[in-house]
Amino acid sequence: MLGWLCWFSIPWLRHRYYETFKYLHVLCALLFIPFFVLHCNRLLGSWPYIFATCAIYGASVVFRFGWMFWINFSRGVPRATFEVLPAGMIKLRVTLGTKERWSPGQHYFFHFLTVQPFQS
Numbered sequence: 001m002l003g004w005l006c007w008f009s010i011p012w013l014r015h016r017y018y019e020t021f022k023y024l025h026v027l028c029a030l031l032f033i034p035f036f037v038l039h040c041n042r043l044l045g046s047w048p049y050i051f052a053t054c055a056i057y058g059a060s061v062v063f064r065f066g067w068m069f070w071i072n073f074s075r076g077v078p079r080a081t082f083e084v085l086p087a088g089m090i091k092l093r094v095t096l097g098t099k100e101r102w103s104p105g106q107h108y109f110f111h112f113l114t115v116q117p118f119q120s
Contacts (some may be wrong), residue, residue, distance in 0.1 A: 001032040080110065 005028050008014070015020045033054065040046040083091045094108060 001028045001036055004028050005032065080108075 005025065008021060008024065010066045033050075037050055040050065081093050081095075083093070085091050092110065096102070
């Protein structure tokens, strides 16, 4: 598992097949922990280190998702409508949340839902 995690994190491979890399990376990381526990088998008092690693990783996941929800839902999620103009142009109109104001240099990332294999 560790070999897979290291070798398939090579930048050109990771960027070329990112969706596949992401799912396999999470799967291998989750499988690595139990295999590591079996491998150590209480060797030189390794259990406290394994439990500490799992606790720190679990806390980071909980914090990351909590922070994501706080950022995304405390300001309100902006909505956009679009209108197709001549010459294949698209006009987007963004409606802001109640707590949000426009400022110079502000930008949004738009996600257009499509279905394509291996899309990231």
